Amino acid sequence: MTKFKINSLLLPMKGHYFLYNGGTAPVVPFMPVFAKQLGFSSVVVGTLYTVLPIAGMVAKPLFGGLADRLKWHKKLFMFFLALTGILFFLINFTPNANEGKVGPGVDLDCGAVTLFKTCNVTDNCALTRLLVYAGNGTVDCHIDCPEVVGSEWNEELCKQWGLSQYCKSNADHPMVFDAKVPLAHTEQIENCIYFRVQTAIFEEKSVIPYCNAQISTSNCHVTCKEPVVNEVLHVRTEEASAKSWSFIYFAFLMLTSWISMAVVVSIGDAICFELLGSKPANYGKQRVWGSVGWGIFSVLAGFLVDEFSQGRTEKDYSVVFYMCLIILSVDFLFCTRLKVSHTQMSASIVHDIGRLLSQLRINIFLLWCITVGLSTGLLWGFLFWHLEELAAAQGCSSLEWIKTLEGLVMGVQCFGGELPFFFISSWVLKKIGHIHAMSMVLFGFGLRFFLYFWLVDPWWVLPIELLNGVTFGIFYATMASYASKIAPPGTEATVQGLVGAVFEGIGVSLGSLIGGLMFQKIGGANTFLAFSIMSWVLFCLHVVVQFFMQRATPNEWQQQQEEVKEFAMTAMYASPQDAIQMLDEQPDDLSRR
Incomplete structure (x- = not known):
């Protein structure tokens, strides 16, 4: 009988993922609706969320290269971890954009x-x-x-x-x-x-x-x-100028905190792989604790916001900022126990791009990443915005529990959709292959957005969030593992970096911008309907394009299908919400945890 043994070297890393994601979960999902309460329009918020992913994308290789050059991996990691908690906490003191504005006489x-x-x-x-x-x-x-x-x-x-x-x-x-x-x-x-x-x-x-x-x-x-x-x-003015002191303060803290988060994630993952040594596929067993922390604390945060807001005209978000500060402080203490010798990180994501972009299948794959990023940007930025509008239409009492519902949405997304589908993603890819999985993701987004369009009672969003398993779990597993297989020899890291760049830096950014503009022009329901139609059109287009590619290169197609099926049988899929790096596991790696 095999005796179960806990690896004490990796225990602080598991604790970091649990606490770090648990500490950011009370704040990050609620920022768009917090900004709405401050008086910023959907266009202003969408524009801000266009910039944030780009800033994070630039920060990762920049500070990664600095850490490599100065051998300051743990120092930079600890500094930005502390900075993340402080910056998020300071957002709590953003002045309301409507403060001092008087209503009609x-x-x-x-x-x-x-x-x-x-x-x-x-x-x-x-x-x-x-x-x-x-x-x-x-x-x-x-x-x-x-x-x-x-x-x-x-x-x-x-x-x-x-x-x-x-x-x-x-x-x-x-x-x-x-x-x-x-x-x-x-x-x-x-x-x-x-x-x-x-x-x-x-x-x-x-x-x-x-x-x-x-x-x-x-x-x-x-x-x-x-x-x-x-x-x-007072008559509140919902749209505040992007030049106001309130927005400048909020935008500066959001931008710097986003950069800090990107650096913590990037260097933290590199430290994790360095601790794993020759067993990098066990990354998923560490990172899964981040998903658990995210799911637990996001549900708790939503409930506490409603509890502390009883009898108030606006939601009191201060509890989530204190939660973030306290949990990340504990995480900081936990991470002091990390034993780091030297970590090699790649600071470049553009090496050999010219050669890669000359291949049609890589271009199609990158376009798919961008289209999924568009939908993801809308989802991350404006789902809660839409739910609050639906709750307001239901009556005054509905707004009293809206944060509890939003917390439950995050819980269902994580525990009901993301985690189960990450565990079965290997089986799914083995059965249908990566190409059909890509098509399934586009169809899933179309269905999910169409259901948002028909949604009237916001509580019915909870069963809809089970589709997050397809649009997030299957998507990430497919994107990361397919990228690792199509990469020419010697360009694996480049392809992974390129995939992350086009998904976040292009797709999510554009989705936030377009979503914000459409929310203001045509409203939330019609915006989700338009994105639903777009997803289904892209689904049909993807199926047709892949069909003709299969007919044009049948031998290459068959070889690729065999490779990805073999890969799906051995791959260990993580929850790379913040990091996109999937590596094959060797047979003798299964014993180490």
């Missing part, structure tokens, strides 16, 4: 009591939250009426409110003061909401505001310290 009425009212409430959910919240104490507000006109206000402010600055002349004066507003007196009359001003404070002088005559003024701006009130008073 409200009316201020003075008589036996002083009231301000708004009749511009268009968000029924905001109104419902306010009326439920009403009665919870007194709110501090700031009232600014820049256009107080006539002697009536001056006389009342001078005689009844005792404010000498309004007694000096009959000239028009702005009226600016702080107010105590008891929410228990909030009242809805027809389409208007009335708030009572209990106390007015002018330069630290408190007065009880009442007037002998019934007077009013319009175009006052009111800002309160309670978001549930501001949500009713």
Whole structure:
């Protein structure tokens, strides 16, 4: 009987993958909808997510080469690991793009009591939250009426409110003061909401505001310290300028954190392969713990965001940033135990590209990677955006659990789709071959996007996410292993780098940009319908092209099919969400774990 033995040398690496992916899982999937809440449009977000994959693609070989030259693999790895946690945590403090923006003017009425009212409430959910919240104490507000006109206000402010600055002349004066507003007196009359001003404070002088005559003024701006009130008073501008300080801060942190993540992944994987030594195919047994960490903590993060956001007008994402900082801090401590001697990394992904691109089958394969990247970019950037729009259409209560649902989406994608299909991908490729698997991925994306188009109740997205096994699990296994077989001798690393570059740097980037533009122009459902049609058209085109290639070169086709079937029988497929590197396993490698 074989005794199971844990390899202590690889234990810190397993822990790193689990903790690193678990630490980034609470933040990365929610960034597009977090940006939406900050006030950025789908076009702005899509443009940002066009740049991020390119920056990561450039950073990997750049810092990989630097690590090789200076022999600083662990130093750079640890530095960027710490930097990733810090940068993500700082995103939590991004100012809302709509902060300081006032909505339409409200009316201020003075008589036996002083009231301000708004009749511009268009968000029924905001109104419902306010009326439920009403009665919870007194709110501090700031009232600014820049256009107080006539002697009536001056006389009342001078005689009844005792404010000498309004007694000096009959000239028009702005009226600016702080107010105590008891929410228990909030009242809805027809389409208007009335708030009572209990106390007015002018330069630290408190007065009880009442007037002998019934007077009013319009175009006052009111800002309160309670978001549930501001949500009713203010009309939010969903599109914020990309030149705003808020966006510059957010974009800078996103860009630098993306670069940090790319470097951690690149050098971390190289360290892992160096620890594996002559058994590189066991990489999958280490990397699978990253998928487990991602699935667990993404579900937990979604639930916690909803829990900490109860009674709030907007989702409170601060818990996910603290989760990220804490988990990555533990990961940093875990990685101090990594034993690294010297790791060789390739810093070049473009060597011999001219010779490779002269081959038709490689060009077709790269085009397939780009088309799948387009769909993946839309999915990563705007699925949650679409779900939140569907939840809002379902009613106010639906938004209370939307983050829990988004966390469950990530869990189903990981445990229900990704992991099972990675385990059976070898069997699938053995049965149908890589070419048919490529076609299946395109068809799977078409079906997945078509179901998103028909989706009404956002909860029904969960069974749809099982298709992630085809569109992600089968895709990555097919892409990485097929690339390793078609690469001419001596260009294996080049092809793997090229595949990753065209998928992320071209496909995902363009998918984010096009998806953002289409979301704004035609809406989420129609965008997914358009991408569904595109995927099915590409599926048909791929089948036709491969059919004619098979007829044109039958001997080469048959030899290639035998090779990939043989490869599928021995390959160990990892979950290369961040790294694309698949290597054959030798028969005597099966004993080491």
